[in-house]
Amino acid sequence: MSRIIHRSLRSTPPVAASAEGIYITDQSGKRYLDACGGAAVSCLGHRHPDVIAAMHAQIDRLAYTHTSFFTSEVSEELADHLVAHAPAGLDQVYFVSGGSEAVEAALKLARQYFVEIGQPQRTRFVARRQSYHGNTLGALAVGGNEWRRQQFAPLLMDVGRVSPVYEYRDRREGESQDGYTARLIAELEAEFQRLGPQNVIAFVAETVVGATAGAVPPTPGYFRGVRELCDRHGILLIADEVMSGMGRTGTLHAVEQEGVVPDLMTIAKGLGGGYQPIGAVLASGRIVEAIRQGSGLFQHGHTYIGHPTAAAAALAVQKVIQRDGLLAQVRTRGEQLRGALLRRLGEHPCVGDIRGRGLFMGVELVKDRDSKAPFDAADKVNQKIKQQAMANGLLVYPMGGTIDGRRGDHVLLAPPFIVSEADIEDIADRLGSAIELCLGRAAR
Numbered sequence: 001m002s003r004i005i006h007r008s009l010r011s012t013p014p015v016a017a018s019a020e021g022i023y024i025t026d027q028s029g030k031r032y033l034d035a036c037g038g039a040a041v042s043c044l045g046h047r048h049p050d051v052i053a054a055m056h057a058q059i060d061r062l063a064y065t066h067t068s069f070f071t072s073e074v075s076e077e078l079a080d081h082l083v084a085h086a087p088a089g090l091d092q093v094y095f096v097s098g099g100s101e102a103v104e105a106a107l108k109l110a111r112q113y114f115v116e117i118g119q120p121q122r123t124r125f126v127a128r129r130q131s132y133h134g135n136t137l138g139a140l141a142v143g144g145n146e147w148r149r150q151q152f153a154p155l156l157m158d159v160g161r162v163s164p165v166y167e168y169r170d171r172r173e174g175e176s177q178d179g180y181t182a183r184l185i186a187e188l189e190a191e192f193q194r195l196g197p198q199n200v201i202a203f204v205a206e207t208v209v210g211a212t213a214g215a216v217p218p219t220p221g222y223f224r225g226v227r228e229l230c231d232r233h234g235i236l237l238i239a240d241e242v243m244s245g246m247g248r249t250g251t252l253h254a255v256e257q258e259g260v261v262p263d264l265m266t267i268a269k270g271l272g273g274g275y276q277p278i279g280a281v282l283a284s285g286r287i288v289e290a291i292r293q294g295s296g297l298f299q300h301g302h303t304y305i306g307h308p309t310a311a312a313a314a315l316a317v318q319k320v321i322q323r324d325g326l327l328a329q330v331r332t333r334g335e336q337l338r339g340a341l342l343r344r345l346g347e348h349p350c351v352g353d354i355r356g357r358g359l360f361m362g363v364e365l366v367k368d369r370d371s372k373a374p375f376d377a378a379d380k381v382n383q384k385i386k387q388q389a390m391a392n393g394l395l396v397y398p399m400g401g402t403i404d405g406r407r408g409d410h411v412l413l414a415p416p417f418i419v420s421e422a423d424i425e426d427i428a429d430r431l432g433s434a435i436e437l438c439l440g441r442a443a444r
């Protein structure tokens with residue numbers, strides 16, 4: 001019996017023994033194609049020589065130092081690199097160790113900014129249903145994933161809530177895409193008005209929704225509408241790109257495709273590609289300057305912020321992505337993945353939707369594609385498919401969002417950026433057979 005408190009307390013997962021490229025091998029010697037990069041993390045795959053070399057060199061020089069005494073060359077270089085490739089205006093970086101910490105830091109930077117500029121009455125955040133922003137209590141409060149929140153109510157903050165962008169389920173019959181988008185923006189405005197816009201700190205949203213809904217992109221113009229509305233009321237926009245960022249959707253930051261610049265943006269996962277735990281907040285200089293001019297101290301901090309070895313790993317990962325032109329590769333392979341999934345699963349009666357951007361794709365599973373009726377939570381469809389996929393030697397990320405109070409099912413695919421065209425066909429095939437084994441075959 002394992003002494004580790006695993007996510008499921010009733011079972012112990014297989015023991016991973018080694019990894020190479022896009023494959024992980026367990027203790028029994030079974031190989032798994034890692035089609036979700038863990039949780040959309042392993043963007044370069046495993047054992048990349050450049051990253052290993054950079055980490056060795058850094059550990060040899062300086063593994064760790066605490067930021068209350070020193071900064072380090074490597075974390076400064078990483079910050080310069082991130083700012084050089086960030087949307088204009090996001091020119092300050094706060095390093096942390098992961099996604100939830102990044103969200104917490106962004107919420108606190110936003111809150112402190114308004115205190116510093118003399119608007120302390122702004123205490124409210126607005127976020128969306130069916131969203132995930134992390135598992136720490138602050139991040140859980142902004143997240144809209146009810147099944148994760150239920151057991152911890154009342155949460156630390158009472159957050160205003162609006163609908164996510166979820167065209168597949170929420171766009172009404174006969175409604176144009178622009179009309180649907182306008183309806184979502186009107187709903188956000190109504191929520192700001194309900195809370196009093198002068199009381200709102202920020203609107204928090206994932207640019208492309210990841211774990212709770214399975215790679216759901218925004219409709220065209222949605223984020224431009226959000227940005228305009230936030231600007232009109234002096235409300236900040238926080239883009240959570242912990243999952244969808246760092247190249248996953250085919251541009252370094254998913255917001256680049258929306259033509260907007262958020263005030264704060266969280267990144268993690270693909271930043272360090274899994275070689276080290278690292279996350280960051282990219283912040284508008286205006287916010288940081290206000291704090292600098294005010295109290296001069298961001299009231300935050302963790303032991304491992306700016307960790308030199310983590311920074312070395314992340315810097316190496318990011319340099320490889322640039323040097324090897326991997327963003328273009330994500331776009332090409334992403335379209336191949338969409339095509340392969342459509343060919344293999346597009347006609348399956350239980351596949352409701354195949355969606356996503358770049359190498360960030362979701363497959364939504366339904367009882368019946370005409371009515372879009374979700375499976376019952378008790379059926380645990382996404383877990384069954386995950387297990388069957390593992391039996392087929394494939395790792396996919398299973399999740400159930402909340403649809404009309406019930407859990408819907410999807411699997412998320414987020415393979416490393418180095419996948420080949422043959423790997424893509426292999427992924428679609430192994431997933432297709434796992435779905436057929438769990439839910440039956442499509443009539444052909």
Ligand code: PLP
Nearest residue numbers: 098099100132133134210242243
């Ligand atoms: N934000 C988003 C959008 C995420 O997808 C996640 C994790 O999946 C987090 C925050 C939390 O990140 P972490 O698990 O590194 O704390």
